[in-house]
Amino acid sequence: xxxxxxSPRHKVTETGTPVTLRCHQTENHxxxxxxxxxxxHGLRLIHYSYGVKDTDKGEVSDGYSVSRSKTEDFLLTxxxxxxxxxxxxxxxxxxxxxNTIYFGEGSWLTVV
Amino acid sequence: DAKTTQPPSMDCAEGRAANLPCNHSTISGNxxxxxxxxxxxxxxxxxxxxxKNNETNEMASLxxxxxxxxxxxxxxxxxxxxxxxxxxxxxxxGAGAQKLVFGQGTRLTINP
Numbered sequence: 001x002x003x004x005x006x007s008p009r010h011k012v013t014e015t016g017t018p019v020t021l022r023c024h025q026t027e028n029h030x031x032x033x034x035x036x037x038x039x040x041h042g043l044r045l046i047h048y049s050y051g052v053k054d055t056d057k058g059e060v061s062d063g064y065s066v067s068r069s070k071t072e073d074f075l076l077t078x079x080x081x082x083x084x085x086x087x088x089x090x091x092x093x094x095x096x097x098x099n100t101i102y103f104g105e106g107s108w109l110t111v112v
Numbered sequence: 113d114a115k116t117t118q119p120p121s122m123d124c125a126e127g128r129a130a131n132l133p134c135n136h137s138t139i140s141g142n143x144x145x146x147x148x149x150x151x152x153x154x155x156x157x158x159x160x161x162x163x164k165n166n167e168t169n170e171m172a173s174l175x176x177x178x179x180x181x182x183x184x185x186x187x188x189x190x191x192x193x194x195x196x197x198x199x200x201x202x203x204x205x206g207a208g209a210q211k212l213v214f215g216q217g218t219r220l221t222i223n224p
Contacts, residue, residue, distance in 0.1 A: 033211070042199075043156065043214040058211070090155050092212075100146075101212055103155035 003027050004104035006091050012110045019078040021107050023091030025071075032074040033092040033101065034058075034066065043090065049074055081111045115139065115202040121219045130187040132218050134200030137181040144203045145176060146212065147185045149196040156199065156214075159185065190222045 003026030013019050023032060033048040035058075045058030047066040055066050063085060065077045078085055091104040117135040124130040136145060144163050148156040160167055160174045162183070167174045173186040187194055199217040 035214075042216055043212075045211055045213070048211065088153060100158050100161065102158060103148075105155045106153065 004091055004093055004102065006089070006104040006107045008107060009105070010108045012112060013081050015082060015111055016080050019081050019109065019111075021076040021089055021091075021109070023074045023076070023093075023104060025074075025093050027093060027095070028071060029093040029095045030071070031094040031096065031101075032068065033094075034064075034074065034076045035090045035092060035103075036060065036087040037090060037106075038087050046076065046089075078109075081109075083111050085109065086111045115213065116200045116215050118198075118200050118215060118218045120216065121221070123221050123223055124187075124190050126192060126222050126224050127189055130190040130194065130220060130222070132185040132187075132198050132200075132220060133182065134185070135182045136200070136202050139180050139202050141180075145174070145180075145183050146201045146203055147172070147174065148199045148201065149194075150199070150217070151193075151196040159198075161203075190220075192222050192224065194220065195222045196220060 005024045007022045031050055034046040035043045036046055037043045044060045046060055046064050047058055049055045049068040052068055067075045089107045092101050094101040115136055115138055144161050146161040147159040150156045160169055160172050162174045162176050176183045197217040197219050199214050201212050
């Protein structure tokens with residue numbers, strides 16, 4: 001398995017609170033991604049990073065921000081969590097463009 | 113939007129070959145076909161990918177038609193642990209992040 005660790009794995013939070021999910025990799029891969037998965041929607045890309053301090057938006061980026069200050073860590077922040085952000089969040093990595101993308105085990109977030 | 117079409121569900125008997133079809137009629141010449149699977153709510157697991165030629169690894173075989181408009185993933189001797197949702201994905205993007213766009217996938221059930 002690719003060396004990807006997501007934390008926390010499970011979290012329950014209240015509406016309006018900030019939440020940060022962390023993705024840590026030990027593979028020294030350049031590219032990192034955040035996806036969310038919801039019933040009926042499959043996996044959708046939120047944000048991705050192609051290097052330290054280099055990030056870009058995916059298809060469902062509203063309400064989310066990311067940061068990558070080190071190669072190994074990619075943080076996803078919900079500035080003010082809403083119930084619509086209740087989801088399973090997956091981090092993924094790839095060595096370079098064109099290489100296989102590997103996924104973490106997911107973080108379950110419930111916003112009440 | 114996903115560029116692939118898959119049947120929503122399929123059944124296969126344990127020990128038999130499972131053949132999962134995928135249509136990608138608008139695929140571009142430099143786009144790869146990737147297959148992932150997701151067991152329960154685990155992170156998507158990479159299976160195989162290809163461009164033009166047929167590919168085989170320890171998990172599966174990938175058959176791509178000559179016109180590249182469709183492909184078939186073959187699990188040669190399906191086991192109960194192969195029950196999962198299988199995603200056929202055309203990899204989009206240029207020199208950047210090479211994002212994955214997921215469709216709804218095929219729910220494969222292996223029956224004893």
